[in-house]
Amino acid sequence: MKKVLMVASSGGHMEELTRLKKVISKYDCCWVTEFNDFQTYGENYDVNYYVMQVNRKEFFFPIKFLILFVRAWYIILREKPDCVISTGALISYPFCRIAKWMGKKVIFIESFARVNELSLTGRLLYNHVNRFIVQWPELSREYDKAVVGGGIF
Secondary structure, X not given: OOEEEXXXXXXXXXXXXXXXXXXXXXXXXXXXXXXXXXXXXXXXXXXXXXXXXXXXOOOOHHHHHHHHHHHXXXXXHHHOOOEEEEEEOOOHXXXXXXXXHOOOEXXXXXXXXXXXXXXXXXXXXXXXXXXXXXXXXXHHOOOOOEEEOOOOO
16 A cells, blocks of 8 residues: 655644545555644544644744754655655645655645635745645636645535
């Protein structure tokens, strides 16, 4: 059975990822999200890895982002996924880039909240993934490589 690394920030991004029932039922999924005070996904999904939250406006952002890259490298080497699927946000960038560098398939699903423009993570990953899925047709008009997947919710 193929292994899929499911990566998303906590909150709405993780909620969207947990809605991919067909993927979850068909593949061996390994879950990665941020550690915070509001853990709810561990009850419904066996979250395998928690990583620290990274906020690009924090003073220590460069150091935390570098640590996140190292952690992502470790997790990918340990889990050996065939594919990485992410709905964002910032924590997904290192996982998607490293997986792509290692020849893995990478699928990025832009947030449901993004109707007219890509998120920062979406803009950064747009040219570096195998499949870029948007949930709104309006967004696909601006980005020719984007595939409309419809709403997750």
